[in-house]
Amino acid sequence: xxxxxxxxxxxxxxxxxxxxxxxxxxxxxxxxxxxxxxxxxxxxxxxxxxxxxxxxxxxxxxxxxxxxxxxxxxxxxxxxxxxxxxxxxxxxxxxxxxxxxxxxxxxxxxxxxxxxxxxxxxxxxxxxxxxxxxxxxxxxxxxxxxxxxxxxxxxxxxxxxxxxxxxxxxxxxxxxxxxxxxxxxxxxxxxxxxxxxxxxxxxxxxxxxxxxxxxxxxxxxxxxxxxxxxxxxxxxxxxxxxxxxxxxxxxxxxxxxxxxxxxxxxxxxxxxxxxxxxxxxxxxxxxxxxxxxxxxxxxxxxxxxxxxxxxxxxxxxxxxxxx
Numbered sequence: 304x305x306x307x308x309x310x311x312x313x314x315x316x317x318x319x320x321x322x323x324x325x326x327x328x329x330x331x332x333x334x335x336x337x338x339x340x341x342x343x344x345x346x347x348x349x350x351x352x353x354x355x356x357x358x359x360x361x362x363x364x365x366x367x368x369x370x371x372x373x374x375x376x377x378x379x380x381x382x383x384x385x386x387x388x389x390x391x392x393x394x395x396x397x398x399x400x401x402x403x404x405x406x407x408x409x410x411x412x413x414x415x416x417x418x419x420x421x422x423x424x425x426x427x428x429x430x431x432x433x434x435x436x437x438x439x440x441x442x443x444x445x446x447x448x449x450x451x452x453x454x455x456x457x458x459x460x461x462x463x464x465x466x467x468x469x470x471x472x473x474x475x476x477x478x479x480x481x482x483x484x485x486x487x488x489x490x491x492x493x494x495x496x497x498x499x500x501x502x503x504x505x506x507x508x509x510x511x512x513x514x515x516x517x518x519x520x521x522x523x524x525x526x527x528x529x530x531x532x533x534x535x536x537x538x539x540x541x542x543x544x545x546x547x548x549x550x551x552x553x554x555x556x557x558x559x560x561x562x563x564x565x566x567x568x569x570x571x572x573x574x575x576x577x578x579x580x581x582x583x584x585x586x587x588x589x590x591x592x593x594x595x596x597x598x599x600x601x602x603x604x605x606x607x608x609x610x611x612x613x614x615x616x617x618x619x620x621x622x623x624x625x626x
Contacts, residue, residue, distance in 0.1 A: 304343040304583070304586050305343060305345075306319050306344075306346070306586060306589065307319045307320070307566075307589055309514050309569075309571055311466055311489040311490065311514055312487055312512045312513065313465065313466040313489045315489075317346065317410070317411065317489075317514065317571060318344075318345050318346040318571070319566055319572070319589065320344075320346070320566065320571070320572055320574075320585065320586055320589060321347060321348050321380070321516075321571065321572070321573040322336075322339045322346065322347050322348065322573060322574070322575055323348045323574060323575040324336075324347060324350070324353055325348075325350070325525075326525065326528075326575075327353070327359075327575060329355045329357075332358035332361075332362065333358045333359070333361040333362040334362065335575075335577055336358075336359050336361075336362025336366070337362040337365050337366050337371075338577075340371050340377075341371055342579065342586060343583075343586050344582070344586060345372070345376060345377055345378055346378040346379075346380065346571075346573070347363070347380065348492075348516075348573040349379070349380060349381045349382070349404070350382035350384070350415055351382060351383070351384040351387075351396065351400055351415075351430050352384050352415065352430045353430075356381065356400055356404055359403075359404060360403050360404040360405040363377065363379070363404065363405065363406070374406060377410070378410040378411070379409055379410050379411075380409065380410060380411040380413065381400050381404070381409050381411075382412070382413045382415035383396065383397070383412065383414050383415055384396070384431065385415065385416055385418050385419060385420040386420045386421065386422055386431045386444075387422070388414075388418075388419035388420070388446045388448075388450075389419070389422055389444060389446045389450075389451075390450050390451070390453065391454075393451065393454035393455060393457075394454065394457065394461070394463070396425075397412060397463050397464070399425065401463065407462075408462055408463055408464060409464045409465070410464075410465050411465070411467070411468055411489065411490060412455065412463075412464035412467050413468045413470045413490070414448070414451060414452070414455065414470060414472075416470065416471045416624060417471065417624070418624055419443065419444040419445075419447070419448070420433070420435070420441070420444055421442035421444050433619065433622065441620075441621040441622060448476065448479070449483045452467075452480060452483065452484060453483075453485075456484075456486045459486055467486060467488065467489060468489045468490035468491065469488045469492070470492040471494075472491060473504065474503065474507055477491065477507060477511070477513070481511060487511075487512070487513070490513060490514045490515070490516055491504075491508045491513050491514070491516070492515075492516040493515065493516070493518070494517075494518055494519045494609060494610065494611045495515070495517035495518070495520070495565060496517070496519055496520050496521065496522040496561065497522065497540060497546075497561070497601050497605065498522045498523070498537060498606045498607075499605070499606075499608055499609050499610075500605040502605075505570070509569060514571060515570045515571070516570065516571040516572070516573060517570045517571065517572050518611075519610060519611060520561050520565055520572055520573075520574055521540055521541060521561055521574070522537065522539070522610070523535070523537040523539060523540065524539060524540065524541060526610045526611070527539075531610065531615055531616070533608070534610055537606075537608060537610075540557070540561060541557045541558060542557070543557075545600050545601065545603075545604060546560050546601075548600075549593065549597045549600070549601070552597075553591055555588075555591060556584055558574070558581070558584065559584055559585070559587070559588040559591075560597075562574060562588035563588050563591065563592070564597075564598070564601050566588065566589050567592060567598070568598075609625060612624060
């Protein structure tokens with residue numbers, strides 16, 4: 304089973320259906336990645352902040368050693384964390400992350416959030432998280448996004464990243480990036496589900512030839528286990544009457560409907576699961592089409608509810624990134 308692909312503005316083909324690695328437990332991560340490769344996944348979306356890149360690399364290395372896949376058949380994505388935005392920090396941390404993955408290049412390397420924080424040495428704490436002291440102190444770096452992007456572009460020149468992109472940017476930040484970018488962002492990764500559709504932002508990116516990747520496709524589901532009040536107060540998308548009605552109509556699961564809603568509109572997706580049956584179902588979610596009535600009903604579900612923002616996790620007066 305193979306995923307359709309999206310042609311990036313960098314010239315590379317990116318699988319439209321990938322496997323997300325956020326909150327994949329380090330104890331089981333290597334096996335999860337290995338099993339996902341075995342199930343047919345070729346795109347893996349990781350990040351420094353997930354704290355499991357070493358284990359991801361172990362899973363990839365084992366799959367390659369066992370002959371399940373070749374490196375060139377995989378599309379591996381990672382992200383630059385905020386504390387490494389300074390121009391002289393980008394390449395060293397990228398090289399460390401590559402070493403954790405046991406690979407020579409990333410297929411796609413993203414700026415994780417449009418926020419530069421003061422450097423925290425990996426020997427002090429890794430991943431460093433949001434706080435300079437590891438507890439509550441937020442220290443901003445004076446490095447601009449333009450300077451960081453220039454350092455990202457150098458990764459391409461050195462062969463450390465084939466494509467570079469952005470994540471969690473809002474419209475104005477995207478427009479500004481396009482003004483100074485010598486290498487245009489290949490992708491924009493954003494929280495995207497029926498409760499947070501961001502149609503203007505999606506339209507902007509697609510108009511500018513930037514592929515959009517949706518994360519948290521199931522809305523509050525992935526945040527409930529974090530004991531987030533906002534997520535607990537929102538009706539689960541997988542149980543939403545509109546989604547269940549459409550799933551029954553097409554003889555598909557609610558998860559497949561939510562994923563197809565994104566891919567049918569041209570977005571890439573990165574769901575995750577440890578269950579083999581669900582792995583197969585998610586990967587197969589592009590094998591049917593929703594009709595115009597389905598799409599119209601789901602468009603009407605937009606509540607502009609964002610779950611993934613720092614101030615939903617903790618109190619921080621200096622991290623209003625989506626204000």
